[in-house]
Amino acid sequence: xxxxxxLAVVVxxxxxxxxxxxxxxHHEMHKKVDAQGSEIKVEGHGFTYDGTDDIAEVDRxxxxxxxxxxxxxxxxxxxxxxxxxxxxxxxxxxxxxxxxSERRISVIPADIExxxxxxxxxKAFWSDVAEVAKLEGNPAAGxxxxxxxxxxxxxxxxxxxGVIPPNLDHAGAIYDKNYLIxxxxxxxxxxxxxxxxADTMMHPMGSIKSMMSDNQQIADVVAYLLQNKxxxxxxxxxxxxxxxxxxxxxxxxxxxxxxxxxxxxEKDALAHKIKVIDEQDAVKAYMGKLPPDLSMIIRARxxxxxxxxxxxxxxxxxxxxxxxxxxxxxxxxxxxxxxxEVGDPSKEKREALGPIVIGFFILFSLxxxxxxxxxxxxxx
Amino acid sequence: xxxxxxxxNLNEWLDQxxxxxxxxxxxxxxxxxPKDINFLxxxxxxxAATFGILVLSGIFLLMYYKPDTNLAFDSVNxxxxxxxxxxxLWRHIHGVGASIVFLIIYIHMFTGxxxxxxxxxxxxxxxxxxxxxxxxxxxxxxxxxxxxGQMSYWAGMVITNLFSGGSLEAYGLVEWIRGDYxxxxxxxxxxxMLHVFLIPLVIIGLIVLHFGTLRIPHVNNQEGxxxxxxxxxxxxxxxxxxxxxxxxxxxxxxxxxVFVMGVYFILFFYLVFYNFNFAMDPVNFDPADGLKxxxxxxxxxxFLWSYEIxxxxxxxxxxxxxxxxxxxxxxxPFIDRSPNVAPAHKRGLFQVWFWVLLIDMxxxxxxxxxxxxxPTFAFLGKVAAWTFLALGPVLVIITxxxxxxxxxx
Numbered sequence: 001x002x003x004x005x006x007l008a009v010v011v012x013x014x015x016x017x018x019x020x021x022x023x024x025x026h027h028e029m030h031k032k033v034d035a036q037g038s039e040i041k042v043e044g045h046g047f048t049y050d051g052t053d054d055i056a057e058v059d060r061x062x063x064x065x066x067x068x069x070x071x072x073x074x075x076x077x078x079x080x081x082x083x084x085x086x087x088x089x090x091x092x093x094x095x096x097x098x099x100x101s102e103r104r105i106s107v108i109p110a111d112i113e114x115x116x117x118x119x120x121x122x123k124a125f126w127s128d129v130a131e132v133a134k135l136e137g138n139p140a141a142g143x144x145x146x147x148x149x150x151x152x153x154x155x156x157x158x159x160x161x162g163v164i165p166p167n168l169d170h171a172g173a174i175y176d177k178n179y180l181i182x183x184x185x186x187x188x189x190x191x192x193x194x195x196x197x198a199d200t201m202m203h204p205m206g207s208i209k210s211m212m213s214d215n216q217q218i219a220d221v222v223a224y225l226l227q228n229k230x231x232x233x234x235x236x237x238x239x240x241x242x243x244x245x246x247x248x249x250x251x252x253x254x255x256x257x258x259x260x261x262x263x264x265x266e267k268d269a270l271a272h273k274i275k276v277i278d279e280q281d282a283v284k285a286y287m288g289k290l291p292p293d294l295s296m297i298i299r300a301r302x303x304x305x306x307x308x309x310x311x312x313x314x315x316x317x318x319x320x321x322x323x324x325x326x327x328x329x330x331x332x333x334x335x336x337x338x339x340x341e342v343g344d345p346s347k348e349k350r351e352a353l354g355p356i357v358i359g360f361f362i363l364f365s366l367x368x369x370x371x372x373x374x375x376x377x378x379x380x
Numbered sequence: 381x382x383x384x385x386x387x388x389n390l391n392e393w394l395d396q397x398x399x400x401x402x403x404x405x406x407x408x409x410x411x412x413x414p415k416d417i418n419f420l421x422x423x424x425x426x427x428a429a430t431f432g433i434l435v436l437s438g439i440f441l442l443m444y445y446k447p448d449t450n451l452a453f454d455s456v457n458x459x460x461x462x463x464x465x466x467x468x469l470w471r472h473i474h475g476v477g478a479s480i481v482f483l484i485i486y487i488h489m490f491t492g493x494x495x496x497x498x499x500x501x502x503x504x505x506x507x508x509x510x511x512x513x514x515x516x517x518x519x520x521x522x523x524x525x526x527x528x529g530q531m532s533y534w535a536g537m538v539i540t541n542l543f544s545g546g547s548l549e550a551y552g553l554v555e556w557i558r559g560d561y562x563x564x565x566x567x568x569x570x571x572x573m574l575h576v577f578l579i580p581l582v583i584i585g586l587i588v589l590h591f592g593t594l595r596i597p598h599v600n601n602q603e604g605x606x607x608x609x610x611x612x613x614x615x616x617x618x619x620x621x622x623x624x625x626x627x628x629x630x631x632x633x634x635x636x637x638v639f640v641m642g643v644y645f646i647l648f649f650y651l652v653f654y655n656f657n658f659a660m661d662p663v664n665f666d667p668a669d670g671l672k673x674x675x676x677x678x679x680x681x682x683f684l685w686s687y688e689i690x691x692x693x694x695x696x697x698x699x700x701x702x703x704x705x706x707x708x709x710x711x712x713p714f715i716d717r718s719p720n721v722a723p724a725h726k727r728g729l730f731q732v733w734f735w736v737l738l739i740d741m742x743x744x745x746x747x748x749x750x751x752x753x754x755p756t757f758a759f760l761g762k763v764a765a766w767t768f769l770a771l772g773p774v775l776v777i778i779t780x781x782x783x784x785x786x787x788x789x
């Protein structure tokens with residue numbers, strides 16, 4: 001039938017256009033490529049942490065440095081040849097370009113050496129973490145160790161070295177075991193932001209390294225957290241514990257100080273607002289910029305981005321100061337549930353109403369078809 | 381004072397004063413449409429219905445929207461999306477409708493081109509239609525500013541910058557349009573005014589004109605056949621419906637339109653409920669930030685083809701190419717020199733031209749969004765843009781040599 005053929009043509013070109021401007025264009029736009037032009041696949045690991053990504057990142061740096069050396073050596077060779085072959089070129093310019101390349105080549109070995117050391121360090125760190133994970137932890141013994149944590153993680157809502165230390169009431173439920181071990185061993189390495197502390201800056205939780213250096217003690221504390229701090233957690237609690245020290249959610253009335261209370265007097269409200277601004281300034285000074293409000297983030301970023309970014313922020317935003325927070329799968333689901341509740345509250349209603357409206361129009365179309373047939377019966 | 385009899389009923393009362401019976405005949409029961417048509421002929425009514433839905437949903441959104449740079453984002457994303465009952469539904473309908481209306485406009489336009497429905501007495505239909513396309517584009521752009529997200533802000537920045545005219549450096553004009561050095565409060569409120577008042581008014585006027593231009597030349601048919609509408613109408617009225625080549629707009633033509641609309645609304649609401657990201661770009665859920673340029677700035681899909689004509693050339697050449705592209709389609713009735721009103725598949729080389737135009741515009745659309753930093757995409761973009769510019773002169777030549785088709789053969 002002719003109409004169906006025409007419909008097929010219309011549908012084909014519409015879908016082709018859709019495919020090109022949506023899935024295909026977005027894939028091309030968000031593609032990550034390394035210095036050598038090959039695509040970097042960003043993949044999640046199911047919210048488990050063993051350092052695979054961290055080690056691969058340093059490997060990539062090393063391979064890019066190798067490539068850069070080769071490319072620059074080749075360039076220098078070509079430029080030198082040009083100086084000999086071609087009299088018309090601006091000799092000073094070419095010579096400058098050669099000098100710049102040679103200067104860069106001369107410092108690359110030091111970079112390579114540093115990266116190699118970092119690689120060894122990261123490999124050793126994560127294999128240590130795996131060793132600790134194998135130890136049988138004793139929760140009862142861990143309770144004493146946990147006392148050390150309470151010095152800072154005390155719910156006093158006081159900024160310490162940049163952020164307010166998070167509440168650990170559900171740490172055993174929302175964070176991954178390996179991550180907790182890694183975090184106690186070396187907070188900067190665990191959260192994959194060691195690049196921030198390379199020089200003189202000390203991680204605000206850095207002192208834990210000297211306070212808790214014994215592997216068995218770490219295993220005990222983690223066992224304690226997994227047993228005693230693993231109660232049922234609501235999406236909002238999970239978000240408050242994992243994210244709110246940096247990220248406000250104004251549609252959920254959350255600031256870096258936590259939930260905003262209802263004030264009777266404007267004076268109190270303003271006083272609170274000043275406290276919030278002070279806290280935001282402190283976070284800003286520590287992080288480099290104020291981390292974004294997450295009210296609408298669930299609509300602003302795709303599922304894949306959220307998963308891979310939360311699991312390892314460096315995978316999506318290389319060099320970002322956001323630390324990995326080490327959520328496990330359940331923790332991520334809770335945080336996502338909270339962000340959906342705030343940023344996309346109509347999701348459930350939308351999904352419930354959809355079939356009814358579409359069903360109505362299917363019925364409408366069937367009736368319209370019958371009407372059309374009755375009107376057109378005598379025409380041919 | 382004219383003479384009035386006492387009316388027997390409301391209809392008669394109205395007829396005496398407004399001639400509603402005549403009106404009904406002229407606009408409905410004796411407005412004759414050719415019988416030889418397919419579902420593409422329903423796109424006009426589908427467009428009218430979509431415009432109706434956009435107006436209706438827009439009215440509801442307007443009751444809560446706040447045109448203020450400090451409040452706009454939250455009034456849309458918080459007030460409308462989570463506090464107002466079914467606010468989310470109206471917003472999704474409005475957002476998806478604004479995007480899908482362009483798909484139907486393009487289908488409607490390509491239908492007109494394929495069947496030669498812009499020629500021999502139908503020039504004004506085409507011209508008023510093109511004016512509607514321009515008005516819809518302005519409406520879409522101004523509406524896109526209102527949620528005051530990142531894409532609103534940066535698209536507003538890029539598009540208003542075009543008015544600096546390249547090397548003319550008419551920054552004074554750009555400031556005059558913006559009401560500020562950069563998009564700000566004055567910018568937002570004037571686009572709000574344009575979006576909810578001036579442009580809709582123009583669109584409504586143009587729709588009336590567009591319908592008016594159809595009345596005398598009548599709608600085209602699948603074969604481009606010339607019909608003696610008076611004779612065909614008399615046959616129909618005499619009950620010889622099979623022999624007559626026409627049908628009345630209401631209820632016969634309308635019954636088919638309503639069916640097509642029904643099917644269209646199934647697709648429409650599937651998109652509203654389940655697949656809306658193409659129309660409501662996630663990037664625009666980040667609030668406008670003049671200090672943070674998004675990694676990729678691109679217009680909505682329906683502007684991509686003309687954006688891609690701007691992009692591959694230098695500053696001034698790009699603007700000239702862009703201006704030509706915006707105006708080129710207006711001239712279609714005058715650069716098509718062929719004497720035939722016939723579907724493309726009967727017009728030899730014109731058929732090739734038609735498909736090249738369609739594929740080239742789809743290619744431009746895709747390349748308008750693909751990153752031009754990739755040399756392959758940049759090259760293809762240039763080829764597609766040149767192809768588009770060449771298609772105009774090519775049309776003049778191939779239609780000049782087109783042979784007259786003997787009708788009835």
